[in-house]
Amino acid sequence: MTSPAARPLTSAPPHVDRPAADALAAANINPRTGLATDYLNHFNEAIMLLEMVSDLPECAADFLEWRPLSYREHFSASNLKARDLAVAAYEHADAAVRLEFDRITSTMTAILVAVGAALREAPSEAIQAALARQAADWAKPLAILAAGIINGSSGAAEPDIDSIMMQEFP
DSSP: OOOTTOOOOOOOOTTOOOOOHHHHHHTTBOTTTOOBTHHHHHHHHHHHHHHHTTTOTTHHHHHTTOOOOOHHHHHHTOOOTTHHHHHHHHHHSOHHHHHHHHHHHHHHHHHHHHHHHHHHHOSSHHHHHHHHHHHHHHHHHHHHHHHHHHTTOOSOOHHHHHHHHTOOOO
16 A cells, blocks of 8 residues: 555655745645645545445455555655655644644544454454445545645534534444
8 A cells, every 4th residue: 555665765864945825835745734635645545445345345455565654654655756845844733733633543543453453353354345335434434634724625524524424323
């Protein structure tokens, strides 16, 4: 899911200024938020695999190869040309925006890790399918919220996260 041959991430010195808006835009990093949607690919791939488990049970094994990665870890393992810029922009992002973004992505990570553990223990493909479907139903709206933050949407996400997590498992 990530390339093991990726080159090591170079750290920007702490005195580096916030990257220029035109450089960010050219690298598909939102200049207003300093966040890149490429990080969501890490989650979207896992969600897609979970959604496929009902029809293709072998996708559960593919999903189980997924590993949690922080924003910095994702770009460190990336072969993207602008990966250092993505990390630098993240470091300079507004602290409140980054905190909300990290809270949402941490919640997605917790869901995906928990369903991975549950899938390993599930006694049947039917139970795996139900677990995968429920986890995808929880994680997908969170990915949408995270994309909204990356793209500069405002508004509190707390009620949405609470309502997602309060859903009962069928």
